[in-house]
Amino acid sequence: MPTIYPTDRASLERDCDIEFLRATGPGGQNRNKVETAVRLTHRPTGITVTATERRSQSANREAAFARMAARLEELQREDVPRVPTKPTTASRERRLDEKRRASATKRQRTSPPPDDT
Numbered sequence: 001m002p003t004i005y006p007t008d009r010a011s012l013e014r015d016c017d018i019e020f021l022r023a024t025g026p027g028g029q030n031r032n033k034v035e036t037a038v039r040l041t042h043r044p045t046g047i048t049v050t051a052t053e054r055r056s057q058s059a060n061r062e063a064a065f066a067r068m069a070a071r072l073e074e075l076q077r078e079d080v081p082r083v084p085t086k087p088t089t090a091s092r093e094r095r096l097d098e099k100r101r102a103s104a105t106k107r108q109r110t111s112p113p114p115d116d117t
Contacts, residue, residue, distance in 0.1 A: 004076060005044060007069040016068065017041040018061070023052040030055060038064040047071055 005015070023037035030036075037052040038060040049071060051064035087095075 003044075005042075005072050007072050009065060009069075012040075012042075012065055012068055015043055016065075017043060020057060025052075027055065036060055040064045040068050042068060042072065045072070045075065047075070 006012075017040070019039040019041070020035040021037045021039060022033075022035050023031055025031070034057075036055060036057045037050060038057065039048060039050045041048045047068065049064055049067040051060040051067065053063065054060045
């Protein structure tokens with residue numbers, strides 16, 4: 001059974017290291033001088049997410065926490081094993097009939113046997 005990590009905001013704030021950094025790219029003076037980008041590191045799992053899309057640090061923080069919650073939920077989702085199914089008798093018959101028809105068509109493509117007369 002995998003470990004269950006809570007994804008509510010209070011637990012994430014307790015379990016994550018928050019790091020603020022300068023975002024790169026276009027955006028002018030505000031983006032170049034102010035540390036608006038947010039990087040979250042979840043200590044128990046080591047998962048890291050960053051948010052640099054918004055101009056405000058608080059908006060990026062909200063986006064980063066939402067992204068972290070989504071990543072943790074995806075990590076904890078249990079894969080449902082695929083149940084192998086058996087083809088029905090009718091579908092097996094149809095497939096075999098089609099193979100017989102194709103085989104007969106291919107047999108007709110051969111050149112006729114030479115006449116020995």
